Amino acid sequence: DAGVIQSPRHEVTEMGQEVTLRCKPISGHNSLFWYRQTMMRGLELLIYFNNNVPIDDSGMPEDRFSAKMPNASFSTLKIQPSEPRDSAVYFCASSLMTSALSYNEQFFGPGTRLTVL
Amino acid sequence: GENVEQHPSTLSVQEGDSAVIKCTYSDSASNYFPWYKQELGKRPQLIIDIRSNVGEKKDQRIAVTLNKTAKHFSLHITETQPEDSAVYFCASINTDKLIFGTGTRLQVFP
Numbered sequence: 001d002a003g004v005i006q007s008p009r010h011e012v013t014e015m016g017q018e019v020t021l022r023c024k025p026i027s028g029h030n031s032l033f034w035y036r037q038t039m040m041r042g043l044e045l046l047i048y049f050n051n052n053v054p055i056d057d058s059g060m061p062e063d064r065f066s067a068k069m070p071n072a073s074f075s076t077l078k079i080q081p082s083e084p085r086d087s088a089v090y091f092c093a094s095s096l097m098t099s100a101l102s103y104n105e106q107f108f109g110p111g112t113r114l115t116v117l
Numbered sequence: 118g119e120n121v122e123q124h125p126s127t128l129s130v131q132e133g134d135s136a137v138i139k140c141t142y143s144d145s146a147s148n149y150f151p152w153y154k155q156e157l158g159k160r161p162q163l164i165i166d167i168r169s170n171v172g173e174k175k176d177q178r179i180a181v182t183l184n185k186t187a188k189h190f191s192l193h194i195t196e197t198q199p200e201d202s203a204v205y206f207c208a209s210i211n212t213d214k215l216i217f218g219t220g221t222r223l224q225v226f227p
Contacts, residue, residue, distance in 0.1 A: 033214070033215075042206075042217060042218075042219045042220055043161070043206065043217040043220075045214055045215065045216075048213075048214055050213075055213070056213075056214060091160060091161070097213070105151070105163045105166070106151075106163070106215065107163075108160040108161050108162070109160065110159075110160055111160055
């Protein structure tokens with residue numbers, strides 16, 4: 001398996017532009033997570049999906065952020081409009097959750113480094 | 118909600134020495150505690166994990182201990198090598214999502 005795939009790997013955009021980050025989870029995994037990493041705030045969970053359904057989006061910073069998972073093999077995180085403070089590395093991770101009490105390793109993608117000028 | 122505190126934020130050791138990183142959590146219902154290693158510019162990767170029904174787990178040079186009563190868990194790296202230099206994150210499961218500590222930057226000097 002190729003692991004979790006994210007695109008683009010780097011994105012530089014201007015303030016006010018729309019940004020779309022993409023993620024392909026590991027085949028067979030049923031949970032998908034979007035994280036944001038900055039020096040100041042560390043690793044923050046933005047949203048996660050289970051069986052393509054958003055379960056918890058309490059970490060989404062504001063309405064400018066939205067995420068979708070139209071099928072088991074694809075998810076997007078969109079920022080519209082983008083702002084300089086959104087500059088960060090965004091990671092997607094996936095795992096196989098077999099039951100509510102059985103947690104398994106989350107595999108991270110390589111991340112997307114976003115710079116908003 | 119769950120809160121995970123991690124100490125120290127930076128740790129420097131001589132090659133061959135041991136390194137210990139400690140974390141505390143707040144939710145007594147948490148029952149899964151993974152440790153991730155993140156090298157510069159790369160993704161976090163799981164190095165070891167422990168579940169609440171176990172007090173200690175070891176994998177070659179790394180070990181994790183869990184004290185459920187005190188709500189703390191620790192990562193132990195023995196015989197450190199320069200390639201152990203990285204940022205290490207502890208985490209705990211709160212309901213069904215990971216809550217990460219703030220990370221420890223470990224530097225191993227040759």
